[in-house]
Amino acid sequence: MSLDNLRDLYQQVILERYKKPRNKGKTNPIDRYQKGHNPSCGDTIELTLKLDAAGDRIEEVKFDGEGCAISMASADLMAEALRGKKVEEALSMVQRFQAMMRGEDEFPQELRKLNVMQGVAQFPVRIKCANLSWHTLKAALEQAQADVGEFVSNEAID
Numbered sequence: 001m002s003l004d005n006l007r008d009l010y011q012q013v014i015l016e017r018y019k020k021p022r023n024k025g026k027t028n029p030i031d032r033y034q035k036g037h038n039p040s041c042g043d044t045i046e047l048t049l050k051l052d053a054a055g056d057r058i059e060e061v062k063f064d065g066e067g068c069a070i071s072m073a074s075a076d077l078m079a080e081a082l083r084g085k086k087v088e089e090a091l092s093m094v095q096r097f098q099a100m101m102r103g104e105d106e107f108p109q110e111l112r113k114l115n116v117m118q119g120v121a122q123f124p125v126r127i128k129c130a131n132l133s134w135h136t137l138k139a140a141l142e143q144a145q146a147d148v149g150e151f152v153s154n155e156a157i158d
């Protein structure tokens with residue numbers, strides 16, 4: 001497959017996820033809740049998480065939001081990839097995603113769906129769109145409990 005075809009395929013996946021997200025809505029119960037905002041594009045996201053009884057494993061992630069195709073597709077793919085992951089694994093996935101957006105890393109085989117977002121790294125203005133859901137996830141996981149509070153903004157984050 002040529003690079004151009006590969007790029008088209010990735011764009012198709014992003015558009016498909018945007019039009020028909022598989023992880024939209026809210027978890028029940030809501031163990032973590034975090035809103036995120038990307039002022040440079042106007043994307044907003046509301047992330048809800050269901051954790052296991054011990055609170056150290058993610059059972060389900062759902063999102064609601066309004067935004068561009070990249071921000072919404074990224075949230076949908078993220079939600080799927082996080083199912084069953086330990087909180088510490090999820091936090092290292094945040095770091096890996098951010099490194100991927102700098103062109104420095106990619107996900108291993110079992111998480112390769114996330115590599116669909118890799119092409120965004122070539123478009124610096126859209127990196128914040130792709131990072132929004134991950135940035136919001138990090139804030140959600142760093143709470144001690146569900147906290148219906150302020151938006152986190154990724155304005156100051158590269």
Ligand code: ZN
Nearest residue numbers: 041043068129
């Ligand atoms: Zn955006």
